[in-house]
Amino acid sequence: MDAIVNDKRERILAAASDLIVKNGLQCSMAEIAQTAGVATGTLYIYFSSKEEMVRGVYQRLTAKVGASLIVEHGPDVSHEARVRRYIDDYIGLIWADPARAILFEYLSNVPLLPPGELRRLFAPVTDFTAKVFTEARAAGVLRDFDPNVMGAYVGGGIRNTLKWRRANGSPLTEAEHRQIAEMCWSAIAGNTQEQALPGVADRQS
Amino acid sequence: MDAIVNDKRERILAAASDLIVKNGLQCSMAEIAQTAGVATGTLYIYFSSKEEMVRGVYQRLTAKVGASLIVEHGPDVSHEARVRRYIDDYIGLIWADPARAILFEYLSNVPLLPPGELRRLFAPVTDFTAKVFTEARAAGVLRDFDPNVMGAYVGGGIRNTLKWRRANGSPLTEAEHRQIAEMCWSAIAGNTQEQALPGVADRQS
DNA sequence: CAAGAGTGAATGAACATTCATTCACCTGTC
DNA sequence: GACAGGTGAATGAATGTTCATTCACTCTTG
Numbered sequence: 128m129d130a131i132v133n134d135k136r137e138r139i140l141a142a143a144s145d146l147i148v149k150n151g152l153q154c155s156m157a158e159i160a161q162t163a164g165v166a167t168g169t170l171y172i173y174f175s176s177k178e179e180m181v182r183g184v185y186q187r188l189t190a191k192v193g194a195s196l197i198v199e200h201g202p203d204v205s206h207e208a209r210v211r212r213y214i215d216d217y218i219g220l221i222w223a224d225p226a227r228a229i230l231f232e233y234l235s236n237v238p239l240l241p242p243g244e245l246r247r248l249f250a251p252v253t254d255f256t257a258k259v260f261t262e263a264r265a266a267g268v269l270r271d272f273d274p275n276v277m278g279a280y281v282g283g284g285i286r287n288t289l290k291w292r293r294a295n296g297s298p299l300t301e302a303e304h305r306q307i308a309e310m311c312w313s314a315i316a317g318n319t320q321e322q323a324l325p326g327v328a329d330r331q332s
Numbered sequence: 333m334d335a336i337v338n339d340k341r342e343r344i345l346a347a348a349s350d351l352i353v354k355n356g357l358q359c360s361m362a363e364i365a366q367t368a369g370v371a372t373g374t375l376y377i378y379f380s381s382k383e384e385m386v387r388g389v390y391q392r393l394t395a396k397v398g399a400s401l402i403v404e405h406g407p408d409v410s411h412e413a414r415v416r417r418y419i420d421d422y423i424g425l426i427w428a429d430p431a432r433a434i435l436f437e438y439l440s441n442v443p444l445l446p447p448g449e450l451r452r453l454f455a456p457v458t459d460f461t462a463k464v465f466t467e468a469r470a471a472g473v474l475r476d477f478d479p480n481v482m483g484a485y486v487g488g489g490i491r492n493t494l495k496w497r498r499a500n501g502s503p504l505t506e507a508e509h510r511q512i513a514e515m516c517w518s519a520i521a522g523n524t525q526e527q528a529l530p531g532v533a534d535r536q537s
Numbered sequence: 538c539a540a541g542a543g544t545g546a547a548t549g550a551a552c553a554t555t556c557a558t559t560c561a562c563c564t565g566t567c
Numbered sequence: 568g569a570c571a572g573g574t575g576a577a578t579g580a581a582t583g584t585t586c587a588t589t590c591a592c593t594c595t596t597g
Contacts, residue, residue: 139428147384148443149443152358156556156557156558158558160575167571167574167576168559168574169572169574169575170557170558172572172573218537232384232441233443235440237400238353238355238356241562269516272511272512276511276512277515278517279492279495279496279497280489280493282510283486283488283489283490283493284488284492285485285488286484286488286492288484289505290482291481292484294447294451306475307485309475310482310520313518314518315515315517323539360583361584362581372548373586374546375584377547382582382583502576
């Protein structure tokens with residue numbers, strides 16, 4: 128019962144996601160229903176309108192992003208390691224599923240969803256990012272810039288780099304992954320030269 | 333005669349740009365025509381279809397971007413200065429006109445314009461970026477990464493940072509501008525340590 | 538210079554199509 | 568048989584595109 132309800136809702140959102148990636152928001156409700164294997168009218172049982180269904184698609188997306196980025200850190204994990212972990216997870220997340228990345232980029236720039244609403248739906252992720260960056264900054268690990276600015280810079284850089292890279296068709300090598308992470312870290316790392324920590328992996332020439 | 337023709341085409345593209353920013357690609361041809369002060373049928377004199385008109389809008393955009401970023405450098409301008417100038421121009425360009433930035437971001441992610449076509453239309457700008465970065469890298473000023481990767485990273489970082497920043501409503505201070513430029517430079521600057529400048533404030537934890 | 542003929546950009550009402558939304562009717566379950 | 572979830576054809580509004588018509592302007596001719 129409840130499982131079926133959720134299953135249908137999930138299938139509708141998955142179908143809508145696919146078609147939005149392919150054709151944008153002009154994809155028809157009939158096509159979405161057909162892809163999901165339900166009748167047109169069923170869409171309106173789960174969502175009051177197309178616009179609200181799109182909101183559901185975006186929300187589903189933020190949930191997955193949050194699941195990939197938000198992690199609990201034990202007290203033994205250094206701030207630098209937390210930030211580096213965040214960067215790695217972000218790169219992995221964006222590269223792992225091209226369709227998801229395209230959908231995210233598209234919906235984030237569509238006039239239908241105003242910026243204020245996007246920020247509200249995305250709050251769990253941005254809050255986590257702000258927390259990690261703020262604490263790292265307080266520990267002197269990051270620059271003395273606004274943590275939100277640093278978060279936005281790193282995220283935008285990663286997404287745009289991988290978007291360009293995706294067009295190439297070839298897989299992302301481990302070396303490239305490391306290069307991008309290095310750019311991210313250099314952009315926001317604090318000026319305090321404590322990188323000469325004993326035991327911590329140091330950057331090769 | 334010719335001036336009038338260009339004037340009308342220009343007015344149509346300007347109207348379309350405005351309405352796309354406001355309502356996305358669903359804006360109607362009738363509305364665009366009305367905003368431009370012409371009849372509906374006139375649109376089809378200058379463009380064979382709505383899709384081609386959108387292409388025209390994007391092309392008009394790339395022309396403006398190119399005009400802001402592409403500069404001739406004399407032989408006395410150092411490679412570092414060229415890259416820093418590029419970063420500054422990019423920040424200025426994106427911040428100067430919010431509507432233009434939104435339009436650019438939206439059209440760059442719309443399924444109607446496939447990535448291959450976007451790259452083709454944007455080639456003059458990316459070619460210039462690649463040239464500046466490639467030469468700077470050859471001079472040892474930049475990291476030994478793919479110049480296109482570095483260009484994409486910096487551009488994406490700037491655009492996303494300013495997009496987030498724009499939502500705040502407050503103007504961009506000179507200090508913020510410098511901070512963003514610093515993140516860009518640090519991300520791509522070569523490892524050759526000529527930045528060990530004396531007098532730089534460093535805070536030790 | 539005057540007048541007639543020609544040109545093609547501009548127009549906007551009409552057309553065909555597409556599409557979000559609705560609702561009368563199923564179908565399985567208790 | 569009552570009820571809830573599900574269905575898909577019907578509907579009416581919206582929209583991209585067309586095209587017969589207008590008209591300001593230019594060219595030709597007497």
